Amino acid sequence: MDTSSKKAKKAARNSGIRAERIAAWYLCLKGYKIVEKNYKTALGEIDLIAVKRNTVCFVEVKKRPSNSEAAAAITARQQARIFRTASYFLAQNQTFAAFDARFDAILIGATVWPQHITDAWQIH
Template sequence: MTNRNQAGRNTDNKKVKAQKKGKYAELAAAWYLRLKGYKILTQNYKTKVGEIDLIARKANTLCFIEVKKRATKAEAAAAITSKQQARIIRAAECFLNQHSHYQPLNQRFDAVLIGATVIPYHIQNAWQTN
């Protein structure tokens, strides 16, 4: 096996491990939100313009939620870039266009951060549309 093939396989293994950690974090976040009274409507909502990890409802509020797992909560928060926020906002617009019955609800963008302790940290209204 050449070094190039080995390096490619290591990169693939890291990507697979990161995806597994991300899925675990999303699952933990979803259960945490359920315990707080949220109803999870959709997980991994994908469009051509972006993806939303979780879409949830609590009372009269529809939440578009980004989940980030990093070594610390601060690193997780820093990983939600303005570019990513813009993609999530565009994906939320697509969701609302496809599910017009949710349009009358209040809407917000939340984040669930998971650090080394795996205890989720929920930030309501983590960012706003401009």
Template structure:
């Protein structure tokens, strides 16, 4: 598999999370600040997951593509989500990197990949 579409990467990430026992709450949640690929529940956490797919020839690993500016957009979007849907769950920000490969893509799940603090 040389090419991995964004939709395919998100589908694979969602299936992976469900197989690990996560409950998918939303996919492609939009706010005026940006988009969150997957919002899921994992025990005591509400997980805001950014999915990044890459080809083997990509310069950076998928997780490195989640820049501080992208993190801020995700955090602000998560705040909008939580204002509309209050919860007692602890927010967590994960990154799921999918590297296209043969015969199957490789998936890396980084839990608590960045902090939601300091957004004010």
């Protein structure tokens, strides 16, 4: 891997970390409690796991030049991987067994504020 691609990869990673921090801050402002950041298992990763009242939210954060590009970056394959990881999290954390669960997205594009999409997708 050449130096320029290493720099581009590092810049993208740093941009993603900043986006996840902004998303966590934004959710906290909206009354959510962050219970996990970058939850990783062999099944996959969930950017943020947040709770509000009796709902646990599995949140995917995407930063792109526009919100529509960010939304398009959440593929069906990625949604399925997040679902499997969320199922594992719930099985390991009985505290949330009686909670409703949903999948949210926070899109960070060229707008001033992040766009929080509640119930962004469902797995049937």
